Amino acid sequence: MNKLRDAQNTVIVVEHNDDVIKASDYILELGPGAGKFGGEIIASGSLNDRICNPKSVTAKFLKSNGKKIEKVRRKPREYLEINEAQLHNLKNISVKIPTGIFVAVTGVSGSGKSTLINDVFTREYADKVTFIDHSPVGSNPRGSIATYSEVFESIRELFAKENKVNKSLFSFNSKGACPECNGLGYKKIDMHFMADVKISCETCGGKKFNQEVLNYKYKGKDINEVLTMTIAEAASFFKHQDIDKRINMLKEIGLDYLELGQTLDTLSGGESQRLKLASKLHKKNEFYVMDEPTSGLHFADIEKLLKLIDKLVDQGNSVLVIEHSLDVIGHADWVIDLGPEGGDQGGQIVGEGTPEDISKIKNSYTGQFLKK
Numbered sequence: 001m002n003k004l005r006d007a008q009n010t011v012i013v014v015e016h017n018d019d020v021i022k023a024s025d026y027i028l029e030l031g032p033g034a035g036k037f038g039g040e041i042i043a044s045g046s047l048n049d050r051i052c053n054p055k056s057v058t059a060k061f062l063k064s065n066g067k068k069i070e071k072v073r074r075k076p077r078e079y080l081e082i083n084e085a086q087l088h089n090l091k092n093i094s095v096k097i098p099t100g101i102f103v104a105v106t107g108v109s110g111s112g113k114s115t116l117i118n119d120v121f122t123r124e125y126a127d128k129v130t131f132i133d134h135s136p137v138g139s140n141p142r143g144s145i146a147t148y149s150e151v152f153e154s155i156r157e158l159f160a161k162e163n164k165v166n167k168s169l170f171s172f173n174s175k176g177a178c179p180e181c182n183g184l185g186y187k188k189i190d191m192h193f194m195a196d197v198k199i200s201c202e203t204c205g206g207k208k209f210n211q212e213v214l215n216y217k218y219k220g221k222d223i224n225e226v227l228t229m230t231i232a233e234a235a236s237f238f239k240h241q242d243i244d245k246r247i248n249m250l251k252e253i254g255l256d257y258l259e260l261g262q263t264l265d266t267l268s269g270g271e272s273q274r275l276k277l278a279s280k281l282h283k284k285n286e287f288y289v290m291d292e293p294t295s296g297l298h299f300a301d302i303e304k305l306l307k308l309i310d311k312l313v314d315q316g317n318s319v320l321v322i323e324h325s326l327d328v329i330g331h332a333d334w335v336i337d338l339g340p341e342g343g344d345q346g347g348q349i350v351g352e353g354t355p356e357d358i359s360k361i362k363n364s365y366t367g368q369f370l371k372k
């Protein structure tokens with residue numbers, strides 16, 4: 001990028017990486033939050049201008065960057081072994097992967113991380129490992145945050161009890177659904193050789209329910225108004241034990257800006273991944289694997305993800321991530337570093353141990369940056 005800039009070109013990047021942000025000449029920050037809570041220019045100007053702006057969320061994390069990580073590292077419960085792996089560029093490597101702790105697998109691009117974990121480890125231990133990827137959590141056009149988190153059932157029961165009607169009225173698939181769009185809230189227009197276009201239903205205005213259902217209220221709001229609440233707004237609205245428990249779980253994983261009724265097909269890969277993680281919070285003795293879970297996440301979102309991972313591990317689960325983020329690597333209990341380079345020059349174990357151990361390995365790129 002520096003070469004492009006020096007050649008009098010203009011380079012614009014959408015970025016979360018702190019090194020890239022610090023190297024920029026001019027920065028625009030949007031926010032202050034996400035979804036309904038965003039959409040404003042919070043700060044603009046040089047790096048120094050931005051750091052001085054008290055509203056800048058990014059500045060908070062840039063200021064704290066480089067601080068020493070103080071953490072008590074967990075001890076492994078046992079090990080899952082990989083012996084003499086030779087797939088792709090892996091050079092007959094053997095490694096013990098700890099359980100009961102938070103493990104980060106690191107190395108430069110092409111060093112063999114994904115081959116070792118996604119292609120060898122998860123297949124060899126398919127009966128013990130759950131891979132949580134960025135794929136959509138559902139393909140049903142009526143599926144939403146509320147249905148996936150199972151909070152919608154309790155909301156429908158509240159509306160039914162309050163209005164003395166059958167709870168089936170408050171379902172997208174029932175007689176309470178808009179007859180024109182069948183509870184979808186939109187009509188799909190086939191554009192033949194182009195992508196289909198969704199047009200908001202003229203009858204219900206995108207609200208999905210018929211007028212009879214929309215006349216029923218709970219605490220002064222109809223079912224559509226409730227479903228268009230953000231998770232943060234809903235957290236202070238219900239005061240209902242089961243609903244509050246599930247909504248607080250969604251807040252905890254950093255999805256408080258999403259609407260209850262937001263459909264699952266509109267979620268990003270990172271949002272889908274966190275939603276899947278949240279559904280696992282009640283489980284124990286599971287081994288979860290994630291490939292670059294911080295991809296596209298802001299520093300503030302990474303902080304929330306790490307809290308979620310800590311909670312999973314503290315409940316007796318094992319978590320392994322393939323990762324480049326130094327914040328995540330430094331937070332891990334154990335690091336397996338591959339390399340030393342990519343491609344034919346990679347595929348070897350450069351180091352294993354705590355982040356402190358890795359930082360002492362001179363030929364580890366990960367270790368060099370951890371040491372800084």
